[in-house]
Amino acid sequence: MQNKRTVFVCQGTGCLSTGSGAVYEALKAEVAKLGLTDVEVDFTGCHGFCEQGGIVAVEPEGIFYTHVTIDDVPEIVGSHLKGGNPVERLFYRDPATGRAVPRYHEINFYKKQQRVILRNCGRINPEKIDQYISKGGYRALKKALLEMTPEQVIEEVKRSGLRGRGGAGFPTGRKWEFSRNAQADRKYVICNADEGDPGAFMDRSVLEADPHAVIEGLITAGYATGANAGYIYVRAEYPLAVKRIRIALEHARERGFLGRDILGSGFDFEVYIKEGAGAFVCGEETALIASIEGRRGMPRPRPPYPAQSGLQGKPTTINNVKTLASVPPIIEQGADWFSTIGTPKSKGTTVLALSGKILNSGLVEVPMGTPLSTIIFDIGGGIPGGKRLKAVQTGGPSGGCIPAKIPDTPVDYETLTMVGSIMGSGGMVVMDEDTCMVEVARYFLSFTQAESCGKCAPCRLGTRQMLEILARITQGKAQESDLDTLFTIAKTVKECSLCGLGQTCPNPVLSTLRYFKSEYEAHINKKRCPANQCRFLRRKTGKKT
Amino acid sequence: MQPITITLNGREVVGEPGMTILELARREGVHIPTLCHGPHLTSVGDCPSISTCRICLVEDERTGAMVTACGTFIVPGMVINTHSPRVLERRRTLIELVLASHPDSCLICDKGNRCQLRQIAAELGIGLVRLQKIPQPVTIKDANPFIKRDLSKCILCAKCIRVCQDLVVEGAIDYFQRGFIAKPATFGDTALEESECTFCGTCVSVCPTGALTEAEPAYTGTAGTVVRSTCPFCGCGCSIRLEVHEGRIVRSAPNKQDPVSRGTLCVKGSFGFDFVHSPDRLTAPLIKVNGDFKEASWEEAVTAVTDGFRRLKEEYGSGSLAVFGSSKCTNEENYLLQRFARCVLGTNNIDNGSRLYGTAGLTGPGETGGVYGTTNSLAVLEEAEVILVIGADPTKSAPLVGYAVKRAVRCGNARLILIDPRESRLALFADLWLRPKVATDLTLVNGLCKAVIDESLINEGSVDRETAEFKAFVESLSGLTSTVVEETTGVPFVSVRQAARMYGSAKRAAILYGSGVAQQKNGTGTIEALFNLALLTGKIHGYSGIYALQQENNAQGACDMGVLPDFLPGYHPVADRASRRKFKDYWGDIPEEPGLTVFEMLAAAKSGEIKGMYVVGENPVATFPRAEFVREALSSLEFLVVQDMFLTETAKLADVVLPAASFAEKEGTFTSFDGRINWLRKALEPLGQSLPDCEIIARLAVQMGSPMAYSSPQEVREEIEKLIPMYRGIGYGLLEEPEYPTEYSGLAKTPPMYRKQPERAFSLLPARNGILWLEPDKEYPFILLTGSSLYDSGGGTRSSRAARLGRFSSGASVSINETDAGRLGVIDGEKVRIVSPAGEISAAAEITDALPEGLLYLPFSLSANPVSQLFDITLDPERKSPLVKAVKVRMERVGNSG
Amino acid sequence: MDKPPCDERIDMQRIESIVEECKGQKWALIPVVQKIQNEFGYIPPAAIPVVAKGLRLFPSQVQGVISFYAQFYTKPRGRQIIRVCRGTACHVRGAEALLELLEERLQIQEGETTPDMEYTLETVACIGVCALAPNLVLNDQVHGQMDAEKVQQLLKKGEA
Numbered sequence A: 001m002q003n004k005r006t007v008f009v010c011q012g013t014g015c016l017s018t019g020s021g022a023v024y025e026a027l028k029a030e031v032a033k034l035g036l037t038d039v040e041v042d043f044t045g046c047h048g049f050c051e052q053g054g055i056v057a058v059e060p061e062g063i064f065y066t067h068v069t070i071d072d073v074p075e076i077v078g079s080h081l082k083g084g085n086p087v088e089r090l091f092y093r094d095p096a097t098g099r100a101v102p103r104y105h106e107i108n109f110y111k112k113q114q115r116v117i118l119r120n121c122g123r124i125n126p127e128k129i130d131q132y133i134s135k136g137g138y139r140a141l142k143k144a145l146l147e148m149t150p151e152q153v154i155e156e157v158k159r160s161g162l163r164g165r166g167g168a169g170f171p172t173g174r175k176w177e178f179s180r181n182a183q184a185d186r187k188y189v190i191c192n193a194d195e196g197d198p199g200a201f202m203d204r205s206v207l208e209a210d211p212h213a214v215i216e217g218l219i220t221a222g223y224a225t226g227a228n229a230g231y232i233y234v235r236a237e238y239p240l241a242v243k244r245i246r247i248a249l250e251h252a253r254e255r256g257f258l259g260r261d262i263l264g265s266g267f268d269f270e271v272y273i274k275e276g277a278g279a280f281v282c283g284e285e286t287a288l289i290a291s292i293e294g295r296r297g298m299p300r301p302r303p304p305y306p307a308q309s310g311l312q313g314k315p316t317t318i319n320n321v322k323t324l325a326s327v328p329p330i331i332e333q334g335a336d337w338f339s340t341i342g343t344p345k346s347k348g349t350t351v352l353a354l355s356g357k358i359l360n361s362g363l364v365e366v367p368m369g370t371p372l373s374t375i376i377f378d379i380g381g382g383i384p385g386g387k388r389l390k391a392v393q394t395g396g397p398s399g400g401c402i403p404a405k406i407p408d409t410p411v412d413y414e415t416l417t418m419v420g421s422i423m424g425s426g427g428m429v430v431m432d433e434d435t436c437m438v439e440v441a442r443y444f445l446s447f448t449q450a451e452s453c454g455k456c457a458p459c460r461l462g463t464r465q466m467l468e469i470l471a472r473i474t475q476g477k478a479q480e481s482d483l484d485t486l487f488t489i490a491k492t493v494k495e496c497s498l499c500g501l502g503q504t505c506p507n508p509v510l511s512t513l514r515y516f517k518s519e520y521e522a523h524i525n526k527k528r529c530p531a532n533q534c535r536f537l538r539r540k541t542g543k544k545t
Numbered sequence B: 001m002q003p004i005t006i007t008l009n010g011r012e013v014v015g016e017p018g019m020t021i022l023e024l025a026r027r028e029g030v031h032i033p034t035l036c037h038g039p040h041l042t043s044v045g046d047c048p049s050i051s052t053c054r055i056c057l058v059e060d061e062r063t064g065a066m067v068t069a070c071g072t073f074i075v076p077g078m079v080i081n082t083h084s085p086r087v088l089e090r091r092r093t094l095i096e097l098v099l100a101s102h103p104d105s106c107l108i109c110d111k112g113n114r115c116q117l118r119q120i121a122a123e124l125g126i127g128l129v130r131l132q133k134i135p136q137p138v139t140i141k142d143a144n145p146f147i148k149r150d151l152s153k154c155i156l157c158a159k160c161i162r163v164c165q166d167l168v169v170e171g172a173i174d175y176f177q178r179g180f181i182a183k184p185a186t187f188g189d190t191a192l193e194e195s196e197c198t199f200c201g202t203c204v205s206v207c208p209t210g211a212l213t214e215a216e217p218a219y220t221g222t223a224g225t226v227v228r229s230t231c232p233f234c235g236c237g238c239s240i241r242l243e244v245h246e247g248r249i250v251r252s253a254p255n256k257q258d259p260v261s262r263g264t265l266c267v268k269g270s271f272g273f274d275f276v277h278s279p280d281r282l283t284a285p286l287i288k289v290n291g292d293f294k295e296a297s298w299e300e301a302v303t304a305v306t307d308g309f310r311r312l313k314e315e316y317g318s319g320s321l322a323v324f325g326s327s328k329c330t331n332e333e334n335y336l337l338q339r340f341a342r343c344v345l346g347t348n349n350i351d352n353g354s355r356l357y358g359t360a361g362l363t364g365p366g367e368t369g370g371v372y373g374t375t376n377s378l379a380v381l382e383e384a385e386v387i388l389v390i391g392a393d394p395t396k397s398a399p400l401v402g403y404a405v406k407r408a409v410r411c412g413n414a415r416l417i418l419i420d421p422r423e424s425r426l427a428l429f430a431d432l433w434l435r436p437k438v439a440t441d442l443t444l445v446n447g448l449c450k451a452v453i454d455e456s457l458i459n460e461g462s463v464d465r466e467t468a469e470f471k472a473f474v475e476s477l478s479g480l481t482s483t484v485v486e487e488t489t490g491v492p493f494v495s496v497r498q499a500a501r502m503y504g505s506a507k508r509a510a511i512l513y514g515s516g517v518a519q520q521k522n523g524t525g526t527i528e529a530l531f532n533l534a535l536l537t538g539k540i541h542g543y544s545g546i547y548a549l550q551q552e553n554n555a556q557g558a559c560d561m562g563v564l565p566d567f568l569p570g571y572h573p574v575a576d577r578a579s580r581r582k583f584k585d586y587w588g589d590i591p592e593e594p595g596l597t598v599f600e601m602l603a604a605a606k607s608g609e610i611k612g613m614y615v616v617g618e619n620p621v622a623t624f625p626r627a628e629f630v631r632e633a634l635s636s637l638e639f640l641v642v643q644d645m646f647l648t649e650t651a652k653l654a655d656v657v658l659p660a661a662s663f664a665e666k667e668g669t670f671t672s673f674d675g676r677i678n679w680l681r682k683a684l685e686p687l688g689q690s691l692p693d694c695e696i697i698a699r700l701a702v703q704m705g706s707p708m709a710y711s712s713p714q715e716v717r718e719e720i721e722k723l724i725p726m727y728r729g730i731g732y733g734l735l736e737e738p739e740y741p742t743e744y745s746g747l748a749k750t751p752p753m754y755r756k757q758p759e760r761a762f763s764l765l766p767a768r769n770g771i772l773w774l775e776p777d778k779e780y781p782f783i784l785l786t787g788s789s790l791y792d793s794g795g796g797t798r799s800s801r802a803a804r805l806g807r808f809s810s811g812a813s814v815s816i817n818e819t820d821a822g823r824l825g826v827i828d829g830e831k832v833r834i835v836s837p838a839g840e841i842s843a844a845a846e847i848t849d850a851l852p853e854g855l856l857y858l859p860f861s862l863s864a865n866p867v868s869q870l871f872d873i874t875l876d877p878e879r880k881s882p883l884v885k886a887v888k889v890r891m892e893r894v895g896n897s898g
Numbered sequence C: 001m002d003k004p005p006c007d008e009r010i011d012m013q014r015i016e017s018i019v020e021e022c023k024g025q026k027w028a029l030i031p032v033v034q035k036i037q038n039e040f041g042y043i044p045p046a047a048i049p050v051v052a053k054g055l056r057l058f059p060s061q062v063q064g065v066i067s068f069y070a071q072f073y074t075k076p077r078g079r080q081i082i083r084v085c086r087g088t089a090c091h092v093r094g095a096e097a098l099l100e101l102l103e104e105r106l107q108i109q110e111g112e113t114t115p116d117m118e119y120t121l122e123t124v125a126c127i128g129v130c131a132l133a134p135n136l137v138l139n140d141q142v143h144g145q146m147d148a149e150k151v152q153q154l155l156k157k158g159e160a
C-alpha cells in the first residue's frame, strides 16, 4: 500500500481541449498492459494552470507534467512509472530561467499562492467522495451539525471576517444572521454559480474540481440560517460542472450528508440544481431568484432583500461558490485561523483569474492584500515579449483599470474600490503597451450593453449611448464635446441604475477616463490610436487591415 | 406605530412607517416627477413601484446615494433633497437619454398635453436633445378599432405589462427581448387583434406616453371636464371617468382610486360609451298614428299615455295594467316606477329584467334562505383559498369578477375549481375542471354535498348533526350513489371527491354561479344545493361567500327597489299587511294581491286579461325566447307604452314611445351585483327632448293626478334610506361619494359604500332529485349552449350602436368540435343552419377544441340574428324564469339540404 | 387564438409529453424549454402555446422568457455550431479577428446559419479556458489557441 502511486490526469475543460481525455484513456490502457498493480490512474479537475495543459501529476511524489499529449503516454508509463525515471522533457520550464521544475510545489506560480478555496483542486478526483473525505471533507459539517448550534456557526463565520466572494463583499455571517432572524415557514439558501464575467472561471473550476466543498458549505449555510432546501444556480455554459455536482450530490446523499435527519442531527436538507440559460444579469441575486422561478431574469429594487423576501417570497440567503467553499475550513480550523489571513478589513484569500498579456495565465489564490506586482510578476511571470505593463483590469466589466504606475496596489475590497475598480468576481486582465485603453472600455461596455436586461432606463439607454460615443472615438469620428457627454452619461448610469450591472458598468469608462484621458484625446483630436490598435486609425505599417 | 421624522429639502417632516419618500413628499406638497409609478399597480413585495424609469430619483444627503422616491421607504433621520442641482442634472440627463430614442412628434401626438414625458421634459426645461438619435425599431401595425400602439414612443415603464399580467390578467402582452430592443409585445409580436387582448383599455389608461392611445379617438386634446360615473353595462359596477368636451364624451377611463375596480375596466366600459351619441337616439316622444310614428311634444305624449292608462283602468280595472321595469335604470328611477305602478296605476303587476336569470326576488332558495343573489362583497373574493365557479363565464360576462378570480389564482394562492362543460377562458386557470353533461349540475352538486359528508368535512360550528333538518338532508341524499353521480353527470366520482376535499378543507372559499345553472332546468335545486354545500362546510360568512354572477348593471337595485310583483322595496312581501302599512304612510294605498311576473303578463296579454303595458328599459322582443309569441302578446295589447333610448324591436310595437336620457345624462345610483352603491353623475345634457326616466315617471304621475312630490333624485334617496332597511344608515342620501384619498397613499383606505346584506338564517334544504332533461336524439343530435359575448351586451341595443364595439362584435358564429365538424363535412367559416324544435337560424361555423363532441356554442347577443328564436318558452316553475341556456338542435350545411 | 402554423417536422406529441411531465409547474418553464431545445435543436414557435398551456402561463410570458435568455433559439440552427468566445482574455488575444475570419469563410454574420444548414456562427461570453485564448467551441468541444490555419483545418474536417 505504501508505494502505491496515483497518476492524476487533469480533466478540466482546459486540458480536455488539448486532448487530455485521450491521454487519460491511454494511460489506463498502458498501465494495464504493463500490469503495474501499484499504479492507479485517476483524474482531477482543473489545477488552475491550463496554459500548461494537458497536465498529469503523479502523487504522492508531486511530479508535475505539462503539455502532455497522447504520444507521451508510453514514455511516462515506461520510463517513470515502471522504470522510476521521471520524464524531464515534460517538466514545467520556468519562463524566466528556462530551468525545468519537476515538482508542483516548487513552481513559482504555485509557490506564492495560499490555497484555501482551491485547496483540493487538482488534488482529488471530484467524482469520488472518499477522496474528498480523506482530505478532511465533511468534518466541518459534522462539527457544525453535532457540536454547534446554528447561532454558534453564524458567530464563528462572523468572527472569521469572511466576506462574500461574489463581488460586493458583504459580511457572510451577517447575511446569514438576517435570514436566521427572519420569521417564515420556509427558508432557502442558494449557491450563486452563475459566473458570467468574461474572464472569470474560478467558480467553475471549484465546482468541477471540488464540488463537495461547495455542497458542504451550502449545507452548513442551510443549517445556520434554518433553511431546508438549497439551490445551486449554474450557468448554462458549464455542463461539466453540472455533471460533477450531480454526482457529488448523489454520493453525499448516499453517505447521509443530505436528506432527512443528516448524521442523526435532526436537520433535513435537500439540494437542487438549476441551470441558467445565458444571461449575465442573472448573477444579480434578485434576477437569479426570478430565473429560478422560471421568469425573466430581471432584477428588482431592493429592499426587500432576499434575506427578507427571496425565493417564493421566503427568506433566502445567496452566496457565491467561493464563499461557500471557504466555510468548511473556517468551521474546522476556526475563525481565528482564518482571520489571520488577509488584511484587517478583508480577511482570507482571494481567487483571481489571471489572463491577458501575461506569461502564466491561470487561477491564482493569494491572501487578501497581496500587492498587484507580486501577482503579476512573481506568480504570473511578468509580461511576455519584453513588453511593458500598461494596466491591469480587475473585476471584469464592472471593474476598472489600474494603471501600471500604481503596481503596489494591495488587492483587497477597499483599496480596489478606492482606485476606481472593484474586486468583483476576481477577473484580472493584464494589459501591455499594445493595448488601447479606449478599445478596452468599448469592449467591456459592448458586453454590458448587450447584457443589460433593459428594465431600467439609464442602463438600457445610457449604455447604448455610451457605446455609440466610444465607437465614434475609436473610429476617429468623435468631437471634443463627446468626452463630456460620455462622462455625464457614465455618472448618470452609475448613480441612477437599478441594479449592480448598471451601477458598475460605467467603471471601465470612468477609470480609463481617469487614468488614460490622454489616449481618448489622441483619438479625438489627433485621430490617432496611441497603441495602434483601433482599426480605423491604424497607421499604415506592417500588416494590412 | 412610531411616526418617522425625516428632513425633506431642509425641512423636518413627519410620516408613518411604510410610507415611501414619494408619498410623503406628495403629502407635503413637494412635486417629484414619476413615469413608471402607479399606486394601484400590484407588484412583488409591498412596494407599488418597480422603479424602472428612475426619474423620481432623489438624493440622500447622509449617504450621498441617489434613491428612487417611489421605491424607497422613509427611515428616521433621512436627509432627502428632491431638487438639488445634482438631482436635477441626473433627471435632465435621464430625460435626454429617453428623448434621444424618441420621435420628435409632440405636435401631432395623440397624447398631446396629457403626455407625462412631455410634461416632465418641459418642467426640466429640456429643449433640443444634444445626444445622437437612436430610434427604437418598430414594425407592428394594429388594425383594431380600440387601441393604437406606437412603440417608438415607448419608454418601457412596463405599466402596460403590469396591468395586463397582474391586474386584468389577460396576459396579452409581456416583455419581449431584452436590453435596448426590449419592448412590450404580444405572442408572436403580432397586432393586438391577433392576440389574447380583450381590449380592456386598462393599459391605455396607464401609459404615460403616446405609445398607447385610443385607435379612433373622438378628440385628442385635454378634455374640459372629467365626470366620475359608473359603467352602464354590467353588474360589476366599475367606476369610470368620463372626459367631456363641448357636449360630447370624448373618452372613458378607469378610476384608479376605486378600491374595487382598481383602475381596470373591460372593453365595454372603456370603448362602449358612444351609444350615447348615436344618431339612432330618440330625441322626441313618438305617438303612433295609423300605424306610423309621429313626433310629439311632451305635453301631447304625457297626455296620450295618461289618457290611455286611465281609460283602461276605468274600463277594465287596475289588474288589466302591467309594468315591466328595468334592470338598467337607476335605483331612484326604479323606486319611482314601482310606486307609480302600485299607487298610481294601482297594480302589483310589475317585474324587471332580472326575471330572465331567475334570481328576481326571493323565489327558490331565497324563500327559506332569504337569498337573492350574492352573500359577500367582491372585495373579499380574492381572499378566498378556493374558488368554485359553476356555470358562469365571468371573463366575458362580468370581466371585473373575471379579473379578480384570475388574480386570486395567478398572483395570490387561490385554487380554482371550474364546473363547465365548455372550455371557457377560466379553464386555463383551473386546478380542477369538471365537465358535466349539460344541465346535470344538480346531481353533481348533490354529489359534492355527499362527498363532503362522507369525507367528514362538515363544519361542526355551522351544522348540528342532531337536528331533524340535517337528518332529513342526509336521508334525501341516500339514493345518490357514486355510480348515479357518474352516470348522470359523466364526471368521474374521484374528481367529485377531489373537488369536495379542496372546497371543504379550505378555510375561506367562494362559490360563483351563473346562468349556466340558473337558466337551466333544475336551476332552483342546483342553487339550493350550492347553498347546502356552503352551509355544510361553514362557508357562507366571513371571507367565504356565494356570488350570483348573472347581473345587468342595476339588476340588483331593481329587485332591492321592489320592481317585483310580490315584494315591496326591501323585500317586504306585498301580501304582508304590516309591510304595506309601512309604505302606505308615505305613498297611500297599495294593492294587496301579488302581481304577475313578466311571462305571466305576456301570457295574460295574449289571452286579453292584460290590456295595457308600460315597458321601461327592456327589449323583450329581441331577447325573450320565442320572439313571435312576445310580439303577438304585445301586439294584442290595447295600449303599449315603451320608454327607451332607441326605437327597439319592442318600441316599434308601442302606441307611445317616450325618449329616455342615457346614463350619462342623468344622476342617480346603481347597486352592483355585490351590493356596492355606485354613483352616476350628469356629464351631458339629455339629447334633444329626451328626459331622465325619473323625470318622465314624475310627469306621468302628475298628469295622472297623483303627483309624487320629489324634487330630485336626492329626495328619492332620502326616502329609500328611510324605508329600506338595507339602505339605511349608510349616509346614502347625503354623502355624494366615498372620500377617496388622493393618489399618494395608494389604494383608497375608505371602503366602497355597500348597502347592507339583510339578516338571514340559512338552513339545509332536502336535496332535490335531478330530472334528466336535455337528451339529444336522432333528429336533434346536438345540444347548443348560449352565453354572453364580450363585445355585446344583452340584446345589443346599446352595444351595437357603440361604433367600435359594433364593428368588433364577433358576429354570428356557432362553435363546433372538430370531430363533429368533420363528420358533418362542415369547414371553418362555412355558413350553417341551426334547427331546434322551436325555430331555426343561420350562422357561420367556427371549429374549436373548446367543446366536447355533441356540444355547440353560440353567443346570444346577436341583434341581427337572435338566438332566442331557437328557444321555446319553458319556465322554471318556481322562479318563473325561462330556460334559455341550452336547447337541442341539429346543424345543417346550407349548401346541402333545404 | 389560432395555433401558429406548425412546422411539419416537429413532433408536437413529443413536445406535449415533455410538457406533461411538469404540468402546472410554473417554475419548470426554463428546464422544459431547455429540454425541448435539446431534442429539437431549437424551440419551435408552435411549441410555445403548448408549453404555456401546460404550465398555466400565457404564451406572451413564455415568449418573454425565451427571448430573454441568450441560449434559447426560436429558429432552427445548423448541424454544426461554432461559438467564438468573446471573453476578455480571448478579446485581448484577438477573438474579434477570429470572428471576422469565420464570418468571411462561412459567408454569414454572427447569429446566422449557412443556407445549407451546416454551420451556425455564434459568440459566447467566456467559456473559462482563458489561458488558451483565443478559443472557440465547435459542437461543445473547446478548441484553444486558434489561428487562421487551425480554423481552416477545423472547417475542412467538418466538410469531410
Ligand SMILES: Nc1nc2c(c(=O)[nH]1)N[C@H]1C(S)=C(S)[C@@H](COP(=O)(O)OP(=O)(O)OC[C@H]3O[C@@H](n4cnc5c(=O)[nH]c(N)nc54)[C@H](O)[C@@H]3O)O[C@H]1N2
Binding pocket: B326, B328, B329, B330, B353, B354, B356, B357, B515, B519, B550, B552, B616, B617, B618, B619, B620, B623, B624, B625, B643, B644, B645, B646, B648, B660, B661, B662, B663, B693, B786, B787, B788, B793, B794, B795, B796, B797, B798, B860, B867, B868, B871, B884, B885
Ligand atoms: N337564448 C338566450 N336568450 C337570452 C339569454 C341567454 O343566455 N340565452 N340571456 C337573457 C338574459 S339573462 C338577459 S338579462 C337578456 C338581456 O336582454 P335585455 O334585458 O333586453 O338587455 P339589453 O339589450 O341590454 O337592454 C334592454 C333595453 O334597455 C334600454 N336601456 C338601457 N339603459 C336605459 C335607461 O337608462 N333608460 C331606459 N329607459 N332604457 C334603457 C336599452 O336601450 C335596451 O333597449 O337576454 C336574455 N336572452
Ligand SMILES: Nc1nc2c(c(=O)[nH]1)N[C@H]1C(S)=C(S)[C@@H](COP(=O)(O)OP(=O)(O)OC[C@H]3O[C@@H](n4cnc5c(=O)[nH]c(N)nc54)[C@H](O)[C@@H]3O)O[C@H]1N2
Binding pocket: B234, B235, B357, B390, B391, B392, B393, B394, B396, B397, B398, B419, B420, B421, B422, B424, B436, B437, B438, B439, B440, B441, B513, B514, B515, B516, B517, B520, B549, B550, B551, B552, B785, B786, B787, B788, B789, B790, B791, B792, B793, B794, B795, B861, B885, B886
Ligand atoms: N359581455 C356581456 N356581459 C354580460 C352580458 C352580455 O350580454 N354581454 N349580459 C349580462 C347578463 S344579463 C347576464 S344574465 C350575465 C350572464 O353571465 P353568466 O352567468 O356568466 O352567463 P354566460 O356568459 O352565459 O356563461 C354561462 C356559462 O355556463 C356554461 N354552461 C352552460 N350550460 C351549463 C351547464 O349545464 N352546467 C354548467 N356547469 N355550466 C354550463 C357555459 O358554457 C358558460 O361558460 O352576463 C351579464 N354580462
Ligand SMILES: Cc1cc2nc3c(=O)[nH]c(=O)nc-3n(C[C@H](O)[C@H](O)[C@H](O)COP(=O)(O)O)c2cc1C
Binding pocket: A163, A164, A165, A166, A167, A168, A169, A170, A172, A175, A192, A193, A194, A195, A196, A197, A280, A281, A282, A283, A284, A285, A286, A318, A319, A320, A321, A323, A324, A425, A499, A500, A501
Ligand atoms: C450584474 C451582476 C452579476 C453578478 N454575477 C455574479 C456571479 O456571477 N456570481 C456571484 O457569485 N455573484 C454575482 N453577483 C453578485 C450577487 O448579486 C450577490 O451579491 C452574490 O452572489 C452574493 O454572494 P456573496 O455574498 O457570497 O458574495 C452579480 C451581481 C451583479 C449586479
Ligand code: SF4
Binding pocket: A281, A298, A299, A451, A452, A453, A454, A455, A456, A457, A459, A460, A497, A498, A499, A500, A501, A502, A503
Ligand atoms: S441596471 Fe441594467 S441590468 Fe440592472 S435592472 Fe437596470 S437595465 Fe437591467
Ligand code: SF4
Binding pocket: B102, B103, B104, B105, B106, B107, B109, B110, B111, B112, B113, B115, B116, B117, B118, B153, B209, B210, B211
Ligand atoms: S409621447 Fe409625449 S413626448 Fe412623445 S411625441 Fe407624444 S407627446 Fe411628445
Ligand code: SF4
Binding pocket: B147, B160, B163, B164, B168, B170, B171, B172, B173, B196, B197, B198, B199, B200, B201, B202, B203, B204
Ligand atoms: S387592452 Fe387589456 S388585454 Fe389588451 S393589452 Fe391592454 S391590458 Fe392587456
Ligand code: SF4
Binding pocket: B153, B154, B155, B156, B157, B158, B159, B160, B161, B184, B203, B206, B207, B208, B209, B211, B212
Ligand atoms: S407602451 Fe406605454 S405603458 Fe407600456 S411600457 Fe411603453 S410607455 Fe410604458
Ligand code: SF4
Binding pocket: B231, B232, B233, B234, B235, B236, B237, B238, B265, B266, B267, B268, B269, B270, B398, B399, B400, B401
Ligand atoms: S366589467 Fe362590467 S361594469 Fe366593468 S367596465 Fe366591463 S361592462 Fe362595465
Ligand code: FES
Binding pocket: A010, A011, A012, A013, A014, A015, A016, A045, A046, A047, A048, A049, A050, A051, A053, A055
Ligand atoms: S483544465 Fe487542466 S489545469 Fe485547468
Ligand code: FES
Binding pocket: B033, B034, B035, B036, B037, B049, B050, B051, B052, B053, B054, B055, B056, B057, B068, B069, B070, B071
Ligand atoms: S417613478 Fe420612481 S422609478 Fe419610475
Ligand SMILES: [Mo]
Binding pocket: B354, B356, B357, B550, B551, B552
Ligand atoms: Mo341577464
